[in-house]
Amino acid sequence: MARRALTPDVLALVAERFRVLAEPARLQILQCLRDGELTVTDLVLATGLGQANVSKHLRQLDASGFVSRRKEGLFSFYILADRSVFQLCEIMCDRLQAEHRARTRVLTR
Amino acid sequence: MARRALTPDVLALVAERFRVLAEPARLQILQCLRDGELTVTDLVLATGLGQANVSKHLRQLDASGFVSRRKEGLFSFYILADRSVFQLCEIMCDRLQAEHRARTRVLTR
DNA sequence: CTACTACACTCGCATATGCTCATGCAAGCG
DNA sequence: CGCTTGCATGAGCATATGCGAGTGTAGTAG
Numbered sequence: 719m720a721r722r723a724l725t726p727d728v729l730a731l732v733a734e735r736f737r738v739l740a741e742p743a744r745l746q747i748l749q750c751l752r753d754g755e756l757t758v759t760d761l762v763l764a765t766g767l768g769q770a771n772v773s774k775h776l777r778q779l780d781a782s783g784f785v786s787r788r789k790e791g792l793f794s795f796y797i798l799a800d801r802s803v804f805q806l807c808e809i810m811c812d813r814l815q816a817e818h819r820a821r822t823r824v825l826t827r
Numbered sequence: 828m829a830r831r832a833l834t835p836d837v838l839a840l841v842a843e844r845f846r847v848l849a850e851p852a853r854l855q856i857l858q859c860l861r862d863g864e865l866t867v868t869d870l871v872l873a874t875g876l877g878q879a880n881v882s883k884h885l886r887q888l889d890a891s892g893f894v895s896r897r898k899e900g901l902f903s904f905y906i907l908a909d910r911s912v913f914q915l916c917e918i919m920c921d922r923l924q925a926e927h928r929a930r931t932r933v934l935t936r
Numbered sequence: 937c938t939a940c941t942a943c944a945c946t947c948g949c950a951t952a953t954g955c956t957c958a959t960g961c962a963a964g965c966g
Numbered sequence: 967c968g969c970t971t972g973c974a975t976g977a978g979c980a981t982a983t984g985c986g987a988g989t990g991t992a993g994t995a996g
Contacts, residue, residue, distance in 0.1 A: 768955070852984080886944080959975080962971105
């Protein structure tokens with residue numbers, strides 16, 4: 719496997735992206751957008767978060783390239799720009815489940 | 828593709844794991860551990876970070892299951908406990924490179 | 937025993953970040 | 967024109983977090 723050059727500068731960029739995903743609210747928004755584009759109001763209703771809050775999370779997700787925006791009249795439609803997010807989440811979930819199974823083996827006797 | 832149940836509770840756990848990776852110093856430490864186990868002092872020298880700092884990052888990485896510790900005399904040896912970290916980083920790097928190429932296409936004419 | 941080493945931990949500071957409240961602003965409607 | 971709607975943005979607050987300085991502790995050597 720060809721190893722990529724992971725200089726401190728690159729690591730900083732990667733860490734910055736991970737930080738965007740390190741927030742349940744943003745993961746929740748991405749999850750809502752899994753099946754298609756939604757407006758800000760849709761996302762407010764779907765997530766239960768405040769409007770200003772959702773708007774700011776969307777701004778970050780847009781700046782990081784996870785979603786993209788489409789203005790139409792009064793509405794802002796947001797859509798997933800990169801579905802690799804789900805791949806990342808699945809890897810994390812696999813890790814969590816593996817650890818859970820390991821704990822189960824230790825604790826149940 | 829079987830979709831996993833991503834309830835808010837699960838998303839919180841996933842976000843918590845992403846947060847551990849959302850720090851250049853910790854990514855740097857993981858990178859150093861790629862080729863084998865190292866002591867805290869090794870990591871301090873390799874990364875240029877302070878000893879207390881490295882120790883605390885290692886504590887977090889250990890608690891999150893990314894590394895594991897082995898005490899031997901005066902030394903604490905740390906080793907990678909899960910190489911899926913590099914898979915995650917590669918996906919992120921692919922994303923970054925794709926975005927860079929897109930910007931290049933737009934900016935160079 | 938003392939002295940040293942490798943490491944973990946506590947404290948305090950500086951900064952970052954999520955959240956809410958309020959406001960600004962553009963687009964549509966009367 | 968004024969009014970409403972959908973959304974973005976700034977101020978302020980509470981909390982979290984990375985960091986360094988200093989201290990504690992277990993193991994080793996003399």
